[in-house]
Amino acid sequence: MKYGYGRVSSKGQKLYGTSYQEQKDILLEHGVPEENIYTDTYTGKKMSREGFDKVLSLLASGDELIVCKLDRLARTAAEGSLLVKQLVDMGVKVNILNMGVADNTPIGRLMVTVLFAFAEYERDMIVERTSAGKVYKREHEPSYREGRKPISIDKVHFQKIAQKQKDGSMTVRDCCRELSISRSTWYNLVRKEARV
Structure with missing residues (x-):
């Protein structure tokens, strides 16, 4: 059975091909029945979402989950790669339309490996940028203090x-x-x- 998932960060979002309608049209073109398309509007850091939780509860071995982009599935590459691996381990094929298919075939397992490598790269880049920012601040702002600003209470x-x-x-x-x-x-x- 094919299932589709779409997400927008805010109602009316139409940037970068991520509006509800654009995602829905693409999922329909890839053979997902309209009743099997689940969507969410969500912002913030929570991973739990109503439509997302529903589609996850329906997926079983042999099913295929189709999403337009990895960032529609998860907020970060690390989060997305872990989720994709869990689904593949369950026997679910995950088709990320702008990247490829992850499943239990050799090429599908390679796809999961690439996702994890990308996630590790993303983490390294964040650490590197953060460290470089701290070094710059220390060198250019004598009053710079690492960490949160102390709370001032009367x-x-x-x-x-x-x-x-x-x-x-x-x-x-x-x-x-x-x-x-x-x-x-x-x-x-x-x-x-x-x-x-």
Whole structure:
């Protein structure tokens, strides 16, 4: 059975041949029945998506999943290559139309290997660019400090909130909301205050 999956980052996206309609037309041209085409509109970092989860739940050995591009399937090459390998190991043929077919044939396994190599290259490039950026910053900005900027919280305000938490009139969650900080930051501040 053929299944198709399409994704857009935002409703109305029409750039680079990735609109809903363009993806749907391409999937139909490649023999995917319209009822077997699943789509999502999603942004952000989550991998879990309604249409994506549905098509994954339907796939079985012998099926074929067709997507227009790898980036419609996953956000990164690493994420995509791992997913493709899992599907191929299940006996599912994965047809990435702008790259090729990954399946349990010698050429299909080569395709998976190429995806993993590309994923490793992508990770290396990110590390290299990040390192080069840090070196540049250290050389050109004397005040540069690696890591997140320290959170600046008014000490008197913090002490008032901390006292309310001790008295039981505020929960830790309420305190974190009031100060716009995470729970770990809250506990770090409490520990620092206890040492003073």
